Amino acid sequence: MNDIASRTLGIDEMDRTRQEFVALVRMLIDSDEADFAALFGKLLEHCRQHFSNEGRLMRISRFPALGEHEGEHHRVYGDLVQMNRAVQRGRLKLARAYVKTGLTEWFDLHLATMDSALAAHLKLTGESRTPMTGTALPVLS
Numbered sequence: 195m196n197d198i199a200s201r202t203l204g205i206d207e208m209d210r211t212r213q214e215f216v217a218l219v220r221m222l223i224d225s226d227e228a229d230f231a232a233l234f235g236k237l238l239e240h241c242r243q244h245f246s247n248e249g250r251l252m253r254i255s256r257f258p259a260l261g262e263h264e265g266e267h268h269r270v271y272g273d274l275v276q277m278n279r280a281v282q283r284g285r286l287k288l289a290r291a292y293v294k295t296g297l298t299e300w301f302d303l304h305l306a307t308m309d310s311a312l313a314a315h316l317k318l319t320g321e322s323r324t325p326m327t328g329t330a331l332p333v334l335s
Contacts, residue, residue, distance in 0.1 A: 201305065203313035211244050212305065219301070222293045227286065234281045234289060238274050245271055252312065255319045263308045270300060 202209045218237045225233050245267035252260045277289040 203305075203309060205313045205316055208248075208309065208313055211247070212309075214240060215244065215301065219293060219298060222290075230286050230290070231281050231284075234278055234293075237293075238271075238278050241267075241271055241274055248309075248312070251316065255316055257312055257315050259308070259311060263312065266300075266304060266308060270297070 201212075203212070215237075218233065218240055222230065222233050222237060245264075249260075249264050249267065251257075252263060257263065273292070277292060280286075281289045
């Protein structure tokens with residue numbers, strides 16, 4: 195995630211969201227047992243808002259790869275929800291490993307491929323000025 199921390203997509207809202215995600219993941223990796231559960235809950239909420247807002251942008255701009263991109267969001271969010279149940283019961287080991295390796299590797303690839311394609315599409319269609327916040331759509335809200 196070191197290389198990804200400096201990468202920008204050229205869409206302010208997407209870049210801010212990426213920076214928040216990276217910061218949360220780093221805090222989780224460095225957290226102690228006492229703080230991990232609360233931070234994991236914040237990551238879950240961040241991802242819910244992030245994925246919902248990006249889904250809204252993809253719909254507004256008629257992004258052609260909406261299904262694939264949103265499918266990835268739903269899969270990862272579902273994984274986080276399942277792990278959060280265990281985390282809230284004090285079982286942190288799997289979630290810690292997932293955050294440190296699986297989630298960071300997924301995000302690096304997702305940013306380099308799907309988010310980069312979305313950013314290029316938004317610039318091309320002129321939708322990059324559309325705010326990402328607003329009414330959440332459909333499954334993650």
